[in-house]
Amino acid sequence: xxxxxxxxxxxxxxxxxxxxxxxxxxxxxxxxxxxxxxxxxxxxxxxxxxxxxxxxxxxxxxxxxxxxxxxxxxxxxxxxxxxxxxxxxxxxxxxxxxxxxxxxxxxxxxxxxxxxxxxxxxxxxxxxxxxxxxxxxxxxxxxxxxxxxxxxxxxxxxxxxxxxxxxxxxxxxxxxxxxxxxxxxxxxxxxxxxxxxxxxxxxxxxxxxxxxxxxxxxxxxxxxxxxxxxxxxxxxxxxxxxxxxxxxxxxxxxxxxxxxxxxxxxxxxxxxxxxxxxxxxxxxxxxxxxxxxxxxxxxxxxxxxxxxxxxxxxxxxxxxxxxxxxxxxxxxxxxxxxxxxxxxxxxxxxxxxxxxxxxxxxxxxxxxxxxxxxx
Amino acid sequence: xxxxxxxxxxxxxxxxxxxxxxxxxxxxxxxxxxxxxxxxxxxxxxxxxxxxxxxxxxxxxxxxxxxxxxxxxxxxxxxxxxxxxxxxxxxxxxxxxxxxxxxxxxxxxxxxxxxxxxxxxxxxxxxxxxxxxxxxxxxxxxxxxxxxxxxxxxxxxxxxxxxxxxxxxxxxxxxxxxxxxxxxxxxxxxxxxxxxxxxxxxxxxxxxxxxxxxxxxxxxxxxxxxxxxxxxxxxxxxxxxxxxxxxxxxxxxxxxxxxxxxxxxxxxxxxxxxxxxxxxxxxxxxxxxxxxxxxxxxxxxxxxxxxxxxxxxxxxxxxxxxxxxxxxxxxxxxxxxxxxxxxxxxxxxxxxxxxxxxxxxxxxxxxxxxxxxxxxxxxxxxxxxxxxxxxxxxxxxxxxxxxxxxxxxxxxxxxxxxxxxxxx
Numbered sequence: 018x019x020x021x022x023x024x025x026x027x028x029x030x031x032x033x034x035x036x037x038x039x040x041x042x043x044x045x046x047x048x049x050x051x052x053x054x055x056x057x058x059x060x061x062x063x064x065x066x067x068x069x070x071x072x073x074x075x076x077x078x079x080x081x082x083x084x085x086x087x088x089x090x091x092x093x094x095x096x097x098x099x100x101x102x103x104x105x106x107x108x109x110x111x112x113x114x115x116x117x118x119x120x121x122x123x124x125x126x127x128x129x130x131x132x133x134x135x136x137x138x139x140x141x142x143x144x145x146x147x148x149x150x151x152x153x154x155x156x157x158x159x160x161x162x163x164x165x166x167x168x169x170x171x172x173x174x175x176x177x178x179x180x181x182x183x184x185x186x187x188x189x190x191x192x193x194x195x196x197x198x199x200x201x202x203x204x205x206x207x208x209x210x211x212x213x214x215x216x217x218x219x220x221x222x223x224x225x226x227x228x229x230x231x232x233x234x235x236x237x238x239x240x241x242x243x244x245x246x247x248x249x250x251x252x253x254x255x256x257x258x259x260x261x262x263x264x265x266x267x268x269x270x271x272x273x274x275x276x277x278x279x280x281x282x283x284x285x286x287x288x289x290x291x292x293x294x295x296x297x298x299x300x301x302x303x304x305x306x307x308x309x310x311x312x313x314x315x316x317x318x319x320x321x322x323x324x325x326x327x328x329x330x331x332x333x334x335x336x337x338x339x340x341x342x343x344x345x346x347x348x349x350x351x352x353x354x355x356x357x358x359x360x361x362x363x364x365x366x367x368x369x370x371x372x373x374x375x376x377x378x379x380x381x382x383x384x385x386x387x388x389x390x391x392x
Numbered sequence: 393x394x395x396x397x398x399x400x401x402x403x404x405x406x407x408x409x410x411x412x413x414x415x416x417x418x419x420x421x422x423x424x425x426x427x428x429x430x431x432x433x434x435x436x437x438x439x440x441x442x443x444x445x446x447x448x449x450x451x452x453x454x455x456x457x458x459x460x461x462x463x464x465x466x467x468x469x470x471x472x473x474x475x476x477x478x479x480x481x482x483x484x485x486x487x488x489x490x491x492x493x494x495x496x497x498x499x500x501x502x503x504x505x506x507x508x509x510x511x512x513x514x515x516x517x518x519x520x521x522x523x524x525x526x527x528x529x530x531x532x533x534x535x536x537x538x539x540x541x542x543x544x545x546x547x548x549x550x551x552x553x554x555x556x557x558x559x560x561x562x563x564x565x566x567x568x569x570x571x572x573x574x575x576x577x578x579x580x581x582x583x584x585x586x587x588x589x590x591x592x593x594x595x596x597x598x599x600x601x602x603x604x605x606x607x608x609x610x611x612x613x614x615x616x617x618x619x620x621x622x623x624x625x626x627x628x629x630x631x632x633x634x635x636x637x638x639x640x641x642x643x644x645x646x647x648x649x650x651x652x653x654x655x656x657x658x659x660x661x662x663x664x665x666x667x668x669x670x671x672x673x674x675x676x677x678x679x680x681x682x683x684x685x686x687x688x689x690x691x692x693x694x695x696x697x698x699x700x701x702x703x704x705x706x707x708x709x710x711x712x713x714x715x716x717x718x719x720x721x722x723x724x725x726x727x728x729x730x731x732x733x734x735x736x737x738x739x740x741x742x743x744x745x746x747x748x749x750x751x752x753x754x755x756x757x758x759x760x761x762x763x764x765x766x767x768x769x770x771x772x773x774x775x776x777x778x779x780x781x782x783x784x785x786x787x788x789x790x791x792x793x794x795x796x797x798x799x800x801x802x803x804x805x806x807x808x809x810x811x812x813x814x815x816x
Contacts (some may be wrong), residue, residue: 102657128626128662129593129654158593160628198513198575202593367790373513373575374564375790 064102073255078248082111082188083221083255085230086149088260089115090119093147096234098124100134100151100188108153109190109249135161135187139169139239142184147234155191155243156200162208169239170214182236186231190246191219192334193380194283196217198373202368204283204335209241210312210344216240216265217311219282223254228263228307236265245284268315270322274304277328277390280345282308285332285381292386301390311341319345327358330389332381337365362389416773449749455752456481461687466679468670468707470698474690477522482755488685489746491529491735492522493765495546496743497772499716500557502562502576504543506720510780511562515576518546520683522717523742524649525550525711527688531696534615537603539587539596540619542577543649543714547619551586553579555772559779566784571789594627596620597646603631604642604705615699617692617708619647623654625668634705637748643699646675648709649682655718656727676703682712683740713740 034158034362076084089096098115104126106113109241116124127134131152138150152158158165166185173181193202209217218233218240222228226244271286272293280291286307304322308314323329329349332343346361372379446559458477465473479487499519506515518525525546528538540547548558553569562566570580570589578589590596600618607614624630625648637644648668652659658750659666669677676698680691690707698706713736717724725733727810738742750756756764 102655105656112405126657126661129623130628132628174804196512198577200577201514212508369790370795372573374572374784378787 032212054314056219057088060157071257072259075253076223076256077250077253078220078223078226078244079109079111079250081227081254082230082244083113083115084256084258085227085234086112086115087118088231089147089234090115092260095145096123096147096149097141098149098151099138101127101153101366103127103151107248111188111244111249112151125249131157132160132161132164135164135185136168138185138187139172139182142239143172143180145184147186149185149186149188149233149234151213152187152189153250154201154246155189155205156203156240158187158189158205161187164216165209165239166212167242170212172214173238181237182239185238185239186230186234186242188244190249192261193249193371193376194247195376195377196306197371199371202371204243204333206241206243206282206311206333207335207339207341210341212312214239216313217326218265218309219243219245219311221245221246221283221286221307222252222307224256225263225307225309228261229265232262232265235262240265243283247284248287258364263309266315268284268309268312268318269307270318271305272303274302274326276302276326277330278304278306278319278322278326279332280306280308280342281332282311282313283334286384287333287334288381289332289386291383292390295383295387296390303348308345314345316348316352319349323349323353324356327356329353330364330386332363332364332386334366334369334381337363338368340365347388363388427623427752429579447745447749447752448709449753451753457485457749459686461681461684461690461748463684464685465679465687465691466667466709467668467676469673469676470678474694477651478686478690480686482753485746485750485753485755488526488530489743489750489761490764490768491526492685492743493549493748493768494555494722494772495522495525495549497517497769498549498558499545501772501776501785502559503716503720505559505562505776506808511576512564513575514542515545515562515720516541516545516718517714517716518722521649521651521712521739522546523685523688524647524682524710524712526742528617528684530685530693531692532615534584536610536614536696537585537587537600537607537616538619539590539600539603539616541596541621541624542589542591543594543621544577544579544589548579548581548586548589552584553581553586555775556778559776560782563782564784565779565782566785566789566804567779572785572791573789586646594624594629596624597630597633600634600644600646601637601642604637604638604699610645614699615643615645615696617645617647619649621654622648622650622652622659622666622668623657623662625671626663634675638672638674641702641704644705645695645699646707648707649712649713650709651714653714653718653727656722658727667709669707670706675705675707677707677709679709679711680708681740683736683742684745685742745751 034038086098090098098112102108103112103124104116112124114257134152138148141148152161154335169182169185191206192204201293209215216236216238220229230242233242279289287314289305293305296303304326306319306322331345333342335338342363342365346363350357350361364385366381367379369379418534450458452506458479458481461476466715466786467473496519499517502511502515503517505511529550534552538547538551545558549555557567558579561570561574561579564572566572570578574589577591580586580588596618597620600616604616607616650668654662665671667679669679678691678694681687688710695706695708715733715737747761750761751758
């Protein structure tokens, strides 16, 4: 396992694959050998390494995220965690024990002011620090949308690389939780996917969350990291105890198949896995892909997969119109048109505000997936 | 000093020591040490020398009762405040008592309904703050606009909403005031100009500024009360709204229900300045005892006069307290001591104060008041039972009212994947 000291110049390398099946992790890691990145950052090729047995702990997602934050604050003295109520551990316990261990000057509460939290984070990051800002719920990220879109995303570009806020990571719990209602359940990832200059990363499980969060914090670009709040306690997995990162802009094939490609992210993958299990009984082999990074996304992997299967289904909780599934659909239709056997389908949330009592109708459930798969 | 001493001892100590020093000098609150929050009752004990718990009133021969308002109003950029004595009569007192008791019982019933999972989602309870809602209604009419944040059950009932509509909405039933689609945080009353029930913290001041502009433009003799909490006091859009309202001279009353805790964060941990009425150097303000319905009423009267005389916006800070936690998932005792909550109930409870006046002036006997309490409890229970039997909104409501006149919204496919809106 390669362990490196991190500064902004270096790029994280994949340390080790994740072993162990669990409902949420989705199985064996597939090496992406020799993949070209047609996108964006000056990123080295991902090297695959020999899988080794890792020491793991069985923990849930908020504990995994907590471990990642501990690791970052440990390894880099110029990293800070701040947001509303993070001091006592946060409303989802992701920041437990950080303040006790690292002190009030590195882990501190902010008042109730999202726009200022992110703006302050941008300033802090510009000074070469790792600013890890927490927005208590993704539904409240909108006052900060201006700072993220107009300042964080454009700083490096418009200053001709004189300045940047790459050390900024904005973490927010997103997504439905069963009883959240209008303002504790939204999935706003599509708003951010429209902005060149930032990265949007969404993990699907505890081990993924730890690796992706460490990679996001150490990435030299501002990252918005959405954590599926439904999985904070629900997803339990064997998570390696050491410091490891997973590559950004690299999608992962959770299960190989030959008949249809399914693409998703976050908590939705658990639903899609159930659907895949059901249709496999009927002999349909599904290839399930976790996008992991929404922008810049791993187009090559998805294209390769669709070129193999000829069909694509995209699924996300956010409303269907203008959701990120639309971008994937348009892009794949463009590049794989002659290979496609059927139009690209999207199984997503309805085009309504996230409802209160109607949540079961709104959500893209397993049955909706099955119906779209044609059963 | 820790919170384990009894409130009486503290009150005595406070009286002997004179006025307390500012809590801001005490430094940061330690974990597990609630001494900082004890000041909330100690200060009042010191200032009022017992008048809080024994309100003074005087009955004249005409049946009018003069009630003294013990806590002085704090003024900012105002030459004179409201009178420290208010006049009322038996009818008003009984109405005030009934209104506040209805709010109290409704909140307690909502607590039980939530725990038995009849209410899902969120529930932010208003008990302890009844005086603000009822005091507001003393001064403002149903033609004045009121807009508030998510702790809106009490304001909704004050604005004339029925308990049945409230419970229906909390349970998500079709008979609720928002057809069950809003829930606890989104209550509305169209006829009585209650504009809701808003979830995002800090959103009501700019909205209130817009409402006030509309009133001014139509030359209505009415004002808008935009209510927010101490947690919202640091949101950016509040400052923007303050500037707008002052620049354009809008008849806007910015009401802060300061219950001193933003979720679990005490005001001195989140704000450099813990008072709100005097934050803006160009908007006058008044701070009142939010647990005294007469004080709140007088303050609102002054504010309404101020706005209608064309002097522009004004801030009203109501120093109040919520007995429950922030919401039903918050016990409310991890950041405040039980002694403090008990102390508030004993010394500053709004309903107790009015009850004492009623009993002192012999407007009703103890038994009559008890009967009234029982009757109110019975009505609230009935409303809750009726709401439980009501229906949920039908499936057609899922797509209704996303746009106006959305009769053109066509949905096809059993997963409702394909929908289009006809703009007619």
